[in-house]
């Protein structure tokens with residue numbers, strides 16, 4: 001075909017159509033601000049251009065492929081998708097419970113994933129902001145600046161992340177896109193050598209994680225008022241918790257609390273999530289808007305992720321992280337901490353918890369067990385829910401009697417935060433928009449607000465200050481009145 | 497004086513008996529010639545052409561070429577490897593091979609031979625054919641996207657299992673594997689999971705249901721040793737062990 005075109009007799013009669021994949025992959029963060037008559041920002045819309053069509057793509061595949069297949073949804077937290085799908089397929093193969101070895105190997109894998117994801121976000125994407133301030137020069141406010149000014153911190157970031165990846169490699173076979181979890185269990189346990197290998201560095205990792213939390217606290221308290229107020233919104237929060245109310249990342253019941261911390265629902269069996277959560281569609285976004293059914297579409301949106309998990313749990317099972325949780329909660333003075341910037345703080349408490357939990361697990365003999373898999377009577381559907389680094393992740397599949405997937409529905413963590421991100425942007429815009437003109441400062445603040453949620457959008461994988469963004473301002477008649485565009489190299493143009 | 501007959505393979509003397517092919521003699525002598533449609537346990541077919549060698553200046557298919565004295569066979573020059581790589585690239589673009597998500601990955605002969613020849617990209621434009629999955633059989637699933645039409649299942653089902661479950665149908669690029677059943681579905685054939693025709697597939701086109709990814713990365717057939725070292729006899733034994741997830745001798 002290609003050579004036929006290249007050697008065509010009349011190439012001038014042919015039209016070459018290039019479909020540029022990069023426009024999709026690159027995924028500019030596009031934000032539109034709708035201004036009301038009184039100059040207030042009525043609505044902020046973060047347009048999600050990523051459309052991966054995975055739910056359709058999965059249809060027609062055999063169910064046992066799911067844990068490996070769906071990892072391709074995301075290059076940042078593939079293990080979360082791997083495990084959520086594995087949990088759904090556990091149900092499909094009728095494994096009511098996992099063997100202790102399987103459950104612990106999967107947990108270990110998940111802690112490794114959360115550790116590496118949080119380390120990447122904090123050290124690579126956020127520490128420049130936090131260390132140098134949000135108004136530091138863009139040229140300096142990046143990870144290279146951190147390496148120059150705080151080489152030790154930068155090194156810790158790299159090694160913490162690497163450690164997380166090693167945990168994944170040992171449990172899943174590969175650092176990215178491994179195959180460890182299979183329907184009903186895992187395909188390997190750990191050898192004593194692998195355990196010793198991971199044990200070698202874990203004390204150091206705990207120490208560095210503690211240091212990261214300390215640093216975060218110092219930064220947070222230095223500008224307490226700013227951090228409490230910036231992009232702050234009052235929302236309900238949802239996460240999984242363990243049966244006794246403990247913080248939980250791998251498996252628990254769903255808990256939702258309103259903005260005052262009052263229970264909306266608790267210990268809900270996640271297999272029934274459909275009775276508690278619905279999704280609405282808006283014509284300007286590919287991403288759906290989930291809401292808590294009992295509160296309705298207008299009021300029912302919520303937040304997930306580190307902020308929700310730390311606020312929602314009654315305690316954390318590991319001592320260092322629990323002590324940090326208490327300090328964190330004290331800032332809320334008896335109410336949930338609603339500060340959007342506190343996501344960063346909560347994320348690091350989770351990072352610390354992961355290192356402690358890994359250390360605990362590495363002493364557990366079940367990790368070297370040989371009983372890897374359970375099975376039972378095949379079922380025709382399965383649901384798997386997990387606390388991914390960015391928040392609650394839902395996978396649901398229905399299969400036919402040949403074992404082929406007929407229906408798949410996924411709610412990814414970032415989708416849960418969709419409305420909240422819009423509201424945070426609106427808050428920032430109202431605070432920083434001056435008249436009818438967009439400014440570079442506003443563009444940067446919008447980026448900081450989006451970044452706090454650590455969304456798994458391709459635009460957000462760029463280092464700070466380099467998030468490619470387009471900011472549009474529309475008046476109350478829907479007319480575009482200003483537009484600023486920022487390129488990957490940090491260059492800003494007014495393109496109206 | 498020795499009466500042993502020999503030919504030269506990459507300069508090395510390879511003994512053979514009358515009637516043996518270049519492939520048979522080479523494998524017996526522990527020399528690996530890359531191949532896909534060939535399996536030493538069954539009649540040669542000569543269709544995939546991966547075992548192409550240069551014999552006294554001519555390209556020949558070593559699995560069907562009778563060995564004869566005085567042959568000078570080039571099995572590993574760059575020119576021959578380039579030919580094989582091109583053939584492999586064509587096989588890859590004719591089907592839909594998504595190795596990273598394929599459950600056969602790491603234990604797949606097609607993938608292993610591609611590694612062996614240093615194939616790093618498909619080079620040609622993908623056909624992206626629309627091919628289906630047949631999961632109608634209770635124990636076996638067929639992914640036609642990964643079929644390279646080597647015909648092994650056809651031959652083995654007919655000659656060894658004595659069931660003739662499969663046929664090659666159509667011509668040229670429309671050739672495809674079909675089931676010899678009134679409905680055209682696998683479930684309506686006599687095929688059983690224990691049939692040799694099921695375990696003989698060199699790719700991930702025929703697989704047992706419910707067992708994907710059971711072997712961890714690092715322990716799969718070609719994870720530890722390349723196909724040129726695994727060779728054929730060992731491959732056959734171990735592959736069977738992997739396939740049935742137990743000891744084949746039991």
Ligand code: SF4
Pocket residue numbers: 592593594595598599600601602604605606607642699700701
């Ligand atoms: S059959 Fe082999 S070559 Fe094809 S996708 Fe699977 S592993 Fe890759």
